Amino acid sequence: MDYKDYYTIMGVARDAKQDEIKRAYRKLARKYHPDVNKADDAEARFKEVGEAYDVLKDPEKRAAYDQLGANWKTGQDFNPPPNWDEGYEFSGGYSDGDGADYSDFFESLFGQQFKQEQSGRQQAGFNARGQDHHAKVSIELIDAYQGATHSVTLNAAELDANGQVVTKQRTLKVKIPKGVKKGQRIRLAGQGSAGMGQGGKGDLYLEIDFKAHPFYRADGHDVYLDLPITPWEAALGANITVPTPDGPVDLKIPAGTQGGSKMRLKARGIPSTPPGDLYVVPQITLPAADTDEAKALYQQMEKTLGYNPRSKLGV
C-alpha cells in the first residue's frame, strides 16, 4: 500500500495551523471540484484533497498521522506499525459514508471506526433511499449514429453480511440509444447504492462523452469534418466523395471555394428530432513542389495569374 503525504497534497507545512489547513482545503476543493474542473484527474485530486483534509482537520487523527513520522514520501510502500494508533481516540471515521472514495492507506489507518459506525447505523432501523451514483461513459461517435451496447465497470462500497465495508466491482451492460449527444445523461433506475431499512435503491446516472475521433468532431448534434481539397478543386469546383459516419456521400464543391468556409449537409449529423447537420470545412492543401515539373507548374501559375493575396495589407 502506498503512503500518502497529506501535507504535500494540501500544500501546507507540517506545522501548519488549523485555520491555514482550512484555507488550503477550501482553495483546493474549489479548484478541483469535478463540477468546476473538467480535467480528467480533477475528481481523483478532489477526493485526495478531501481525504487529506479529513485527517488534518481532526486534531486526534492528525496527531496519530503525525506520529508515523515525517520521513515517509508519497507513493512509498507502507504498512501501519502494530498498535500505531494506541492512545488516540477518533471522533469520526469517514465524513460522508462513501467508503469507496478513500484510499487503502486511509482505510488501513482510520477505516475501522467507520465500519463500526456503519454497522451501528445499519441496525438502528433507519430508512433512507440509497445514494445515486454518477459515472461517465466514453463512446465512439458512430455509437451515437447507430446506438450501441456498452459495458460500464463501476466500483462501489457495500456492506457485507458482517457489516464490513467492501469495495465491489461490477460490470453492467447498458444500451446507448441512437441520437445521444455529449453531456447528455442516461438514468438507470435502481442501479445506485442499496438503501437502508425500507429505503429503495438509488439511481445510476451515466454521462455521455465522445472519444476523440481522428477526423470528426461533434458539437451538440452537429458534426464537423475538415475536408482536405486540392487548389484546383477549390478554384474550379468539383464533385468529390466525402466520408460521413453514415457512409460516404457525394458533395459538390463550388468553384472559388475558400479554405475554412463551411458547407452544410443537412440532417447528416447525429440523428435526433430534429437531426443534427454535418458541416464540411474545406482545407486547401498544396501538393509539394518536389520535382522539376511541379516547380515549373508553380512558376507558370506565378507568371500567368499575377496573384497578390496581400493586396489588402497594402504591400
Added chain:
Amino acid sequence: MINDKILNGLLLDETTVLSLDEVCQACSSSNEWVIELVQEGVLEPRGHQQTQWQFSARCLQKAHAAMRLQRDLDINLSGIALALDLLDEIDSLKSRLLQLEQAAK
C-alpha cells in the same frame, strides 16, 4: 460480478419533462430547496403555477451540480447560481475556442 442482462436506461434529452416532485426525488431533497433554486434563477421550469412546473433534463443536471457544490464547497444559493452561470459561459467559450482552433489548423 458481471451481469449479462442489457440495461435500458432512460435517456434524459430534450423531450424529458420532470415534475417538481420528480426533481426532488432525484436529488433526495426537499421541495423547498428546489423551489429556492427556481427563485434564484438556477432552474427555469416551464409553466407559471408551481403545480404545473415542468423541468427539463438540463434542469436536473443543474440541480445535481447545485447539490454537489453546496455539499462539497459550502456555497450559498446565490453563489451557486453565479458559479453555474459562469461554468455555462466557460463551456460555450471552450467549444467556440475548439472550433476556431480547428479552423485555424
